Amino acid sequence: MVLRLVLFNVFLLCVARLAAQTDTTMLAPLEIYGTRILPYTTGTKVSVLSMDNSVQSLASLLTGEASVYLKNYGNEQLSTIGFRGTTASQTAVLWNGINVNSPTLGQSDFSVVPTFLFDEVVIQYGAGSALVGSDAIGGSISLNSRPISFSNQVRGLLHMQVGSFGRLSNGIKINGGDSKWYFETSYYGFKIRNDFPYRSPAVGFERKQENAAVESDGLRHKIAFKINESQQLSIEGIYVNNFRENQPTVTNFGANETLGTKQYRLALHYDNTSVIGVLRTTIAAIRDEQVYTDDISSVISTNQWAGILNVDKQLTRKATIRWGASASWYGAIGDNYPVNLLESRYDLFASLRYSLTSFWVISTNLRQTFYDIRYAPFAPSLGTEVLLVKYKFAKLSARSQTARAFRIPTLNDRYWLAVGNLNIKAEEAWQYESGLQWELRNGTMEVKADIGYYKTQTNNMIVWLPGDGSSWVPDNLQEVSVEGAEASVTANSLLGTTLFSGKLSYSYTESINKRGIDILTIGKQLPYVPLHSARATVQARYVGWGITFHNNYVSKRYISLQNSERQALDPYLLLDAELSKEWKVNDVILTTRVQVGNFFDLYYENFAKHAMPGRNFSISLSLRVNNKIE
Amino acid sequence: MKFIYLMGLCVGGLFFVSCEQNESSPEGDFQQGVFIINEGAFGAGDGSISFFSQKDQTVTEDIFGLVNNGLALGDVVQSMAIVGNEAYIVVNNDNKVEISTVNTFQSIHTIRDVSLPRYFTSTNGKGYLTEWVSFEDPGRVSVIDLTTHEVTKTITTGFGSENLLVVGNKLFVSNNFTNTVSVINTTTDAVINTITVASAPGEFVVDAQNKIWVICGGEFQANNGQLIQIDPDTEEVVKKIELLRNVPVKVAIDKTRNYLFFFSGKEVFKVATTAEVVPSQALLTESEAIGFYGLGIDHSSNVVYVGDAKGFTSAGVVFRYTIDGAFIDSFQAGRGPNGFVFK
Numbered sequence: 001m002v003l004r005l006v007l008f009n010v011f012l013l014c015v016a017r018l019a020a021q022t023d024t025t026m027l028a029p030l031e032i033y034g035t036r037i038l039p040y041t042t043g044t045k046v047s048v049l050s051m052d053n054s055v056q057s058l059a060s061l062l063t064g065e066a067s068v069y070l071k072n073y074g075n076e077q078l079s080t081i082g083f084r085g086t087t088a089s090q091t092a093v094l095w096n097g098i099n100v101n102s103p104t105l106g107q108s109d110f111s112v113v114p115t116f117l118f119d120e121v122v123i124q125y126g127a128g129s130a131l132v133g134s135d136a137i138g139g140s141i142s143l144n145s146r147p148i149s150f151s152n153q154v155r156g157l158l159h160m161q162v163g164s165f166g167r168l169s170n171g172i173k174i175n176g177g178d179s180k181w182y183f184e185t186s187y188y189g190f191k192i193r194n195d196f197p198y199r200s201p202a203v204g205f206e207r208k209q210e211n212a213a214v215e216s217d218g219l220r221h222k223i224a225f226k227i228n229e230s231q232q233l234s235i236e237g238i239y240v241n242n243f244r245e246n247q248p249t250v251t252n253f254g255a256n257e258t259l260g261t262k263q264y265r266l267a268l269h270y271d272n273t274s275v276i277g278v279l280r281t282t283i284a285a286i287r288d289e290q291v292y293t294d295d296i297s298s299v300i301s302t303n304q305w306a307g308i309l310n311v312d313k314q315l316t317r318k319a320t321i322r323w324g325a326s327a328s329w330y331g332a333i334g335d336n337y338p339v340n341l342l343e344s345r346y347d348l349f350a351s352l353r354y355s356l357t358s359f360w361v362i363s364t365n366l367r368q369t370f371y372d373i374r375y376a377p378f379a380p381s382l383g384t385e386v387l388l389v390k391y392k393f394a395k396l397s398a399r400s401q402t403a404r405a406f407r408i409p410t411l412n413d414r415y416w417l418a419v420g421n422l423n424i425k426a427e428e429a430w431q432y433e434s435g436l437q438w439e440l441r442n443g444t445m446e447v448k449a450d451i452g453y454y455k456t457q458t459n460n461m462i463v464w465l466p467g468d469g470s471s472w473v474p475d476n477l478q479e480v481s482v483e484g485a486e487a488s489v490t491a492n493s494l495l496g497t498t499l500f501s502g503k504l505s506y507s508y509t510e511s512i513n514k515r516g517i518d519i520l521t522i523g524k525q526l527p528y529v530p531l532h533s534a535r536a537t538v539q540a541r542y543v544g545w546g547i548t549f550h551n552n553y554v555s556k557r558y559i560s561l562q563n564s565e566r567q568a569l570d571p572y573l574l575l576d577a578e579l580s581k582e583w584k585v586n587d588v589i590l591t592t593r594v595q596v597g598n599f600f601d602l603y604y605e606n607f608a609k610h611a612m613p614g615r616n617f618s619i620s621l622s623l624r625v626n627n628k629i630e
Numbered sequence: 631m632k633f634i635y636l637m638g639l640c641v642g643g644l645f646f647v648s649c650e651q652n653e654s655s656p657e658g659d660f661q662q663g664v665f666i667i668n669e670g671a672f673g674a675g676d677g678s679i680s681f682f683s684q685k686d687q688t689v690t691e692d693i694f695g696l697v698n699n700g701l702a703l704g705d706v707v708q709s710m711a712i713v714g715n716e717a718y719i720v721v722n723n724d725n726k727v728e729i730s731t732v733n734t735f736q737s738i739h740t741i742r743d744v745s746l747p748r749y750f751t752s753t754n755g756k757g758y759l760t761e762w763v764s765f766e767d768p769g770r771v772s773v774i775d776l777t778t779h780e781v782t783k784t785i786t787t788g789f790g791s792e793n794l795l796v797v798g799n800k801l802f803v804s805n806n807f808t809n810t811v812s813v814i815n816t817t818t819d820a821v822i823n824t825i826t827v828a829s830a831p832g833e834f835v836v837d838a839q840n841k842i843w844v845i846c847g848g849e850f851q852a853n854n855g856q857l858i859q860i861d862p863d864t865e866e867v868v869k870k871i872e873l874l875r876n877v878p879v880k881v882a883i884d885k886t887r888n889y890l891f892f893f894s895g896k897e898v899f900k901v902a903t904t905a906e907v908v909p910s911q912a913l914l915t916e917s918e919a920i921g922f923y924g925l926g927i928d929h930s931s932n933v934v935y936v937g938d939a940k941g942f943t944s945a946g947v948v949f950r951y952t953i954d955g956a957f958i959d960s961f962q963a964g965r966g967p968n969g970f971v972f973k
């Protein structure tokens with residue numbers, strides 16, 4: 001609260017200064033392509049991660065984000081997200097603008113999403129339902145492709161990695177084309193035995209991890225055709241196969257559970273630029289198959305078909321709009337779903353970004369989702385960014401957003417045989433956030449500091465509890481209030497020919513249960529939400545050499561809602577280190593990396609009684625070829 | 631944090647005082663009282679045993695971890711049985727049985743070569759452990775040498791071997807995934823009979839007429855749970871009481887052995903062994919509870935203990951009632967309290 005007051009005072013103080021500002025050019029030219037969310041995220045915190053072509057899961061990638069907690073059930077095992085103190089189903093995961101969270105569970109397993117098959121990951125912090133639809137209460141994660149450039153060239157990449165506990169991965173990418181055609185193919189394979197030793201206090205002696213091996217491979221194809229200067233057609237397909245032994249608890253003997261998942265994604269895009277604007281239409285099919293085996297197998301598969309129509313238009317120099325509609329159909333096949341289950345969802349949405357002055361921009365997003373024959377909560381958002389002060393090398397800006405977000409009940413909540421409840425309400429949340437950003441840039445140095453505050457109130461949260469008889473039933477029982485602060489500093493500095501860079505980020509997250517479950521749980525921190533979380537990275541680069549240190553701090557986490565201190569997971573501070581060398585010969589770049597994970601060989605857990613590996617090593621080699629065809 | 635096991639909580643008007651390891655008496659802290667079996671959340675490995683002393687009105691959480699420097703019992707602590715000076719703690723999803731001294735709870739031995747074990751009992755100097763084995767194989771009973779703690783023989787029964795009861799030289803085993811009870815001769819350790827009861831049989835009790843009662847959960851969502859009386863001599867079903875609902879397969883009997891207790895949801899039912907039908911009214915309904923999970927009656931005081939698992943989202947709570955259903959008090963347990971052992 002104090003922070004909020006300070007922020008408002010800063011706002012007020014700076015309004016006076018603003019009047020004197022005239023010559024600023026804060027607004028960067030807009031890039032409009034695909035259904036990228038960026039132009040309309042005004043007032044929120046966004047980070048864009050470009051993929052570095054290594055074979056890793058989205059779970060590993062996101063461990064660098066201080067506001068994200070990944071509950072991993074072991075190394076490369078089931079990983080669910082807690083973004084800004086919310087639950088695993090309160091983060092939207094989007095592919096080509098389509099929500100790909102499991103329609104039955106309403107969440108994603110981040111360990112089976114390979115970053116190798118995407119070019120860019122956009123992380124929007126906080127309530128984003130007005131922009132991306134259901135589930136974006138804690139935030140949204142968009143898996144994107146880079147915009148296609150039609151030119152005569154061929155690029156290739158080869159990646160190989162070997163590491164501790166039988167880690168072996170390889171990946172290959174080829175893309176290229178001419179002025180009319182573009183093609184792209186990526187393939188990766190990954191496996192790990194995961195027989196790492198661990199020394200858990202709950203066991204008392206050193207053991208080797210059993211039943212935790214993982215194997216995965218995946219493929220992406222993309223073909224695009226430029227019909228003419230204003231029209232383009234593209235098709236993209238992804239297939240990912242993952243098979244893992246489910247890592248048991250540290251105290252277990254003789255576990256044999258396995259889980260096989262297959263993901264199929266297919267999208268066809270047609271883009272057209274005309275007086276109406278930049279039109280993008282997408283039709284997509286998404287299929288997920290899951291085979292869980294514990295002696296006997298159970299199979300669940302889900303299907304999703306989606307159509308999206310999205311129009312972006314620059315109205316004036318100061319205003320851009322986006323509007324559109326989407327329709328999706330969801331089906332689930334399994335023993336616990338009605339036969340021929342099919343649920344439809346429709347969305348209508350509109351966004352406006354408007355520059356009031358050269359230093360002040362606002363965005364508003366509006367979305368109404370319908371599911372089945374019901375209205376989801378109407379989701380508006382209003383965000384603003386103001387350039388407060390600008391000097392020759394430095395500037396200070398402020399941002400703020402107020403938004404409503406929602407989560408549509410899952411197919412399990414609505415249709416699980418005998419107990420699913422069609423009348424269960426959507427979860428809904430209101431969020432307020434604001435922040436300040438300071439930037440310094442001169443010839444040899446660049447510093448960015450960002451500080452923010454947010455508050456989220458979520459109502460009608462769905463929980464499954466024992467009903468009157470012996471079965472469990474879903475209900476809109478819980479209310480949670482999250483209050484948090486985020487701070488980060490990044491700095492890059494060139495000293496002679498050595499580039500030093502560093503990033504420090506910190507998140508404070510109070511996620512408090514306000515209603516539901518039981519009287520003893522009111523006022524308590526949600527399980528698996530650390531109060532403090534911090535990341536620090538320092539890096540030095542010198543003539544192709546690079547050395548990097550990552551630190552990852554996570555404070556104590558409770559594992560149950562009454563906050564038992566006895567069972568809480570201990571805080572940890574991990575250190576990873578990396579040494580790399582890059583060679584360039586004409587169009588060929590060869591990079592080799594040596595990585596040490598968990599340098600201090602610390603025993604830690606992200607989910608109760610599930611071991612994470614101690615010190616581990618890997619070495620990788622990447623070969624990139626960029627060949628322009630004359 | 632690990633070193634401070636703090637029990638100073640105040641629930642239902644009871645004041646519990648702290649109980650620290652260094653105050654342990656040489657004979658052990660757990661000589662007389664109630665062991666509460668806290669199953670833990672499936673896959674979270676946080677099963678534990680709490681100890682409630684009726685005399686001091688204190689509860690001590692996770693006594694196994696407390697005594698053994700933070701060792702964990704493991705994943706899905708299903709049950710515990712006392713044999714002489716030893717406690718056999720059956721840890722279902724970790725495929726093991728932990729053995730500790732009962733009075734001090736010092737860890738002695740771990741039996742590992744068992745598969746999805748459920749319940750333990752002993753007779754004639756031999757231990758008997760039910761195992762589901764797997765979800766595709768028939769269950770079995772393993773005979774365990776109480777000195778070496780080794781499995782000496784396995785006896786295949788039916789799918790989902792669950793609870794055990796010794797009457798004379800017969801061992802009755804409920805096969806929970808079926809509708810049968812197997813009878814084993816404890817001299818030859820061989821199955822001698824299979825009795826058909828009703829769907830999903832579970833716990834047994836013995837009544838004042840020395841007849842056995844077994845509770846059957848009923849078919850999936852068919853609301854046809856039953857209490858079934860068996861004559862242990864003839865091995866035949868004597869009587870059936872329809873429960874008109876699906877029930878968890880937990881049953882307890884009072885001190886006089888004339889009244890059977892079972893539960894469903896937040897309700898506990900009391901039915902006379904002489905009854906033909908189940909009472910339409912529950913003995914008690916607990917508004918503070920989320921869902922009952924464990925049941926036991928202390929025959930020294932005739933007090934009814936009921937565990938509320940709180941949907942496994944937080945610590946469980948144990949409610950205590952008189953035999954007539956009047957609330958006495960409640961206290962916090964570990965996660966998922968599923969049963970009680972009275973000593």
